[in-house]
Amino acid sequence: MRTFKMGGVHPADKKISKDAAIEKLPIPKTVYISMGQHLGAPAEPCVAPGDKVKVGQLIANATGFVSAPVHSSVSGTVKSIEMVKDLAGKPGKAVVIDVEGDEWVDTIDRSETVVKEITLDKKQIVERIKECGVVGLGGATFPTNVKLSPPPTATPTCVIINGAECEPYLTSDYRVMIEKPDQLLIGGTILMKALGVDKCYIGIEENKPEAIKLLTEKAKEYPGVEVVKLKKKYPQGGEKQLIDAVIGKKVPSMGLPVDTGAVVQNVGTAFAVYEAVQKNKPLFEGIMTVTGDCSKEQRNFVHRVGTPLSFIMEHCGGVPEDAAKIISGGPMMGKAIVNIDAPTLKGTSSILYLTEAQTKRKPESNCIRCGKCVGACPMGLEPYLLNKLGRNNMFDELEAHKVYDCIECGCCSFSCPAYIPLLDTIRQSKAAVMKIMKSRPKK
Amino acid sequence: MNKLIVSPSPHVHGKDNTRRLMGDVIIALLPAVLVSIYFFGLSAIHLVAVSVVACVAIEYLIQKLFFKGKSTIGDLSAIVTGVLLALNLPVCSPWWLILIGAVVAIGIAKMTFGGLGQNLFNPALVARVVLLVSFPILMTGSAFHAPESGYLFGNAPEVVDATSGATPLALVKEQLAKGVAMDEIMKDPNLSYSQMLFARMGGSAGELSAIALLLGFIYLLVRRVIKPYISLSILITVFVFSGLLYLGNPAKFVDPVFNLLTGGLLLGAFFMATDYVTSPMTTKGQIIFGVGIGVITVLIRTFGAYPEGVSFAILIMNSTVPLLNKIQPKRFAKEAQKK
Ligand code: SF4
Numbered sequence: 192m193r194t195f196k197m198g199g200v201h202p203a204d205k206k207i208s209k210d211a212a213i214e215k216l217p218i219p220k221t222v223y224i225s226m227g228q229h230l231g232a233p234a235e236p237c238v239a240p241g242d243k244v245k246v247g248q249l250i251a252n253a254t255g256f257v258s259a260p261v262h263s264s265v266s267g268t269v270k271s272i273e274m275v276k277d278l279a280g281k282p283g284k285a286v287v288i289d290v291e292g293d294e295w296v297d298t299i300d301r302s303e304t305v306v307k308e309i310t311l312d313k314k315q316i317v318e319r320i321k322e323c324g325v326v327g328l329g330g331a332t333f334p335t336n337v338k339l340s341p342p343p344t345a346t347p348t349c350v351i352i353n354g355a356e357c358e359p360y361l362t363s364d365y366r367v368m369i370e371k372p373d374q375l376l377i378g379g380t381i382l383m384k385a386l387g388v389d390k391c392y393i394g395i396e397e398n399k400p401e402a403i404k405l406l407t408e409k410a411k412e413y414p415g416v417e418v419v420k421l422k423k424k425y426p427q428g429g430e431k432q433l434i435d436a437v438i439g440k441k442v443p444s445m446g447l448p449v450d451t452g453a454v455v456q457n458v459g460t461a462f463a464v465y466e467a468v469q470k471n472k473p474l475f476e477g478i479m480t481v482t483g484d485c486s487k488e489q490r491n492f493v494h495r496v497g498t499p500l501s502f503i504m505e506h507c508g509g510v511p512e513d514a515a516k517i518i519s520g521g522p523m524m525g526k527a528i529v530n531i532d533a534p535t536l537k538g539t540s541s542i543l544y545l546t547e548a549q550t551k552r553k554p555e556s557n558c559i560r561c562g563k564c565v566g567a568c569p570m571g572l573e574p575y576l577l578n579k580l581g582r583n584n585m586f587d588e589l590e591a592h593k594v595y596d597c598i599e600c601g602c603c604s605f606s607c608p609a610y611i612p613l614l615d616t617i618r619q620s621k622a623a624v625m626k627i628m629k630s631r632p633k634k
Numbered sequence: 635m636n637k638l639i640v641s642p643s644p645h646v647h648g649k650d651n652t653r654r655l656m657g658d659v660i661i662a663l664l665p666a667v668l669v670s671i672y673f674f675g676l677s678a679i680h681l682v683a684v685s686v687v688a689c690v691a692i693e694y695l696i697q698k699l700f701f702k703g704k705s706t707i708g709d710l711s712a713i714v715t716g717v718l719l720a721l722n723l724p725v726c727s728p729w730w731l732i733l734i735g736a737v738v739a740i741g742i743a744k745m746t747f748g749g750l751g752q753n754l755f756n757p758a759l760v761a762r763v764v765l766l767v768s769f770p771i772l773m774t775g776s777a778f779h780a781p782e783s784g785y786l787f788g789n790a791p792e793v794v795d796a797t798s799g800a801t802p803l804a805l806v807k808e809q810l811a812k813g814v815a816m817d818e819i820m821k822d823p824n825l826s827y828s829q830m831l832f833a834r835m836g837g838s839a840g841e842l843s844a845i846a847l848l849l850g851f852i853y854l855l856v857r858r859v860i861k862p863y864i865s866l867s868i869l870i871t872v873f874v875f876s877g878l879l880y881l882g883n884p885a886k887f888v889d890p891v892f893n894l895l896t897g898g899l900l901l902g903a904f905f906m907a908t909d910y911v912t913s914p915m916t917t918k919g920q921i922i923f924g925v926g927i928g929v930i931t932v933l934i935r936t937f938g939a940y941p942e943g944v945s946f947a948i949l950i951m952n953s954t955v956p957l958l959n960k961i962q963p964k965r966f967a968k969e970a971q972k973k
């Protein structure tokens with residue numbers, strides 16, 4: 192069984208919601224569709240208050256190479272274009288739409304039939320993915336078409352679909368693998384065609400045997416697609432770790448993943464690619480999990496982008512009394528929710544409730560120099576040292592010790608017996624060092 | 635709704651914490667403690683109890699008087715030092731000797747550097763060496779005479795006679811100096827391997843039983859408290875190095891198995907050299923550290939003035955740790971080629 196070679200930790204699995212089939216979440220009365228759905232430049236609205244829109248209609252254009260268009264997730268009337276606070280409480284431009292009915296643009300194929308034959312050619316596929324606003328749904332929300340247009344210096348050799356879902360609790364990728372195996376495999380085939388490669392690996396962790404079995408069986412009908420069973424270890428789903436695990440190649444420091452030949456796409460993204468290319472359906476829905484040990488319900492949903500998180504929480508019985516922290520994403524890399532009225536984004540993968548006992552930080556004590564953080568770091572860094580250098584703002588040393596290689600996986604903070612919040616310091620140091628490096632004149 | 639916590643990721647923490655790790659070290663030391671209690675009864679209990687109480691009390695007092703803030707004795711590290719100190723002293727140590735040891739270990743070697751995590755040298759070993767140099771008669775078995783007083787409770791253990799009370803290494807060294815051939819010396823029943831594996835009289839409390847120490851070591855590995863690199867590289871180095879000497883001249887040099895089982899080598903390799911604070915962080919550093927300890931140990935044992943070299947070897951290598959920590963771990967990948 193394959194895995195990445197260096198570091199990693201084993202947080203408790205907790206896939207409590209794994210048996211809950213994906214349901215359609217009701218549509219709220221009003222949606223707030225953010226223009227900053229993706230990494231890169233925010234989209235620019237192309238509708239005005241008072242305009243009638245349909246589901247799937249373009250409402251904002253991409254504003255640069257690394258950007259993505261945004262489509263309406265509902266039908267109704269544009270109420271306003273205003274600043275709406277995101278889950279961290281930071282305001283950003285959003286199109287607010289009052290919902291009326293559920294009328295879709297007629298270019299979308301809404302039938303249940305699985306379309307296997309791929310009629311678009313390489314260029315058309317990338318174009319369609321771009322037009323449909325597909326972005327990476329594994330966390331970074333990087334526009335997918337950009338990843339499918341590698342620089343001329345790199346030669347892609349394979350697609351890797353990330354089905355590791357190594358974060359505890361999250362189950363949306365698992366549900367897609369179980370419920371939409373053909374769509375996923377077709378998505379993988381489309382990605383191969385788009386890149387002009389003939390190999391597609393689907394990496395799945397061993398804790399999802401049903402998905403491995405089903406997809407291995409189904410993959411026989413899809414030439415070039417191979418399911419790879421991976422050991423359960425966090426952060427297996429990290430792009431660099433996954434490439435190392437699946438094809439044994441290392442993404443160079445400060446390099447691009449595609450330098451190894453591999454282009455990684457997450458399960459949700461591959462599904463969105465299928466819908467965009469085969470069904471002409473723009474990305475305006477997302478699949479997410481509502482879970483947590485104290486959560487009243489364990490569910491997986493398809494949500495319309497722009498649905499307020501608080502609406503979803505209410506729909507699932509409300510915020511549990513003993514929830515002390517609500518996270519969007521997994522417990523290792525997710526973001527703590529400050530503003531529960533924030534709308535969902537394309538990349539929203541979960542609402543996770545943690546109790547005080549599970550999540551409250553313990554007071555920090557002296558570093559006992561145990562080296563556990565060094566052993567846990569999947570990038571081969573020295574977190575204890577980066578933390579010390581960071582607290583003293585020693586930027587040259589931080590750069591010499593490759594703070595910029597940190598993938599912010601949190602393995603170091605997770606394993607430190609002295610409860611030192613190593614990543615807090617390292618994250619800040621990394622940002623500062625990256626800024627210094629960027630400001631340097633290029634040679 | 636309650637106020638929500640909004641700290642950055644990661645939002646969960648692993649099971650390890652300082653207290654749990656220290657607790658595991660204490661558990662791992664129990665077999666060795668029990669063996670010495672089994673053989674020496676009350677006087678072994680006296681040794682361990684006085685040492686632990688003294689170490690904890692001294693840490694508490696120093697913390698109270700000189701550092702402000704919460705007491706750190708809850709992290710159990712003072713207890714670990716207390717037990718290790720006890721295992722490094724002869725069973726018949728009088729209370730004042732133990733107390734001096736505790737003052738040196740906690741007061742000087744640990745707290746003056748700033749407490750847990752800050753010290754360069756292993757506290758229990760510093761205490762052992764200071765006592766060894768200051769009270770050589772009490773500390774080495776070669777003239778093993780228990781003082782008649784100096785116990786808070788219990789009595790001196792049944793005093794074994796001078797020869798059999800000597801530590802095996804000292805015994806061998808003494809006989810070699812007299813010109814006795816090695817195979818003659820080895821006929822002494824006190825030097826049989828079965829004696830050493832299970833329980834050997836003489837030496838300090840923690841050197842009694844190799845099996846007990848090994849059990850503790852395995853426990854530490856299973857609980858992932860330590861990695862095996864340091865201990866194994868010490869043992870392998872000692873075995874190979876002393877083995878080469880032995881092959882060169884079996885009449886003059888002790889055989890390698892004997893070297894492994896005696897003189898606190900196992901105690902040192904399993905429990906003293908693996909102390910987090912005073913050993914290197916990276917695997918590479920740990921191996922160099924272990925090999926260094928192994929080489930220095932054999933050199934001191936064979937050519938030095940003291941029969942036992944482990945303590946000195948570890949302390950010498952402790953001083954190289956800041957340097958060894960300059961060795962960087964293997965990074966994930968090389969820098970990208972500039973295009
Ligand atoms: S967060 Fe950064 S420093 Fe910490 S373990 Fe992950 S990669 Fe290493």
Ligand code: SF4
Nearest residue numbers: 558559561562564607
């Ligand atoms: S894990 Fe924590 S205590 Fe251990 S070396 Fe790293 S920072 Fe220090």
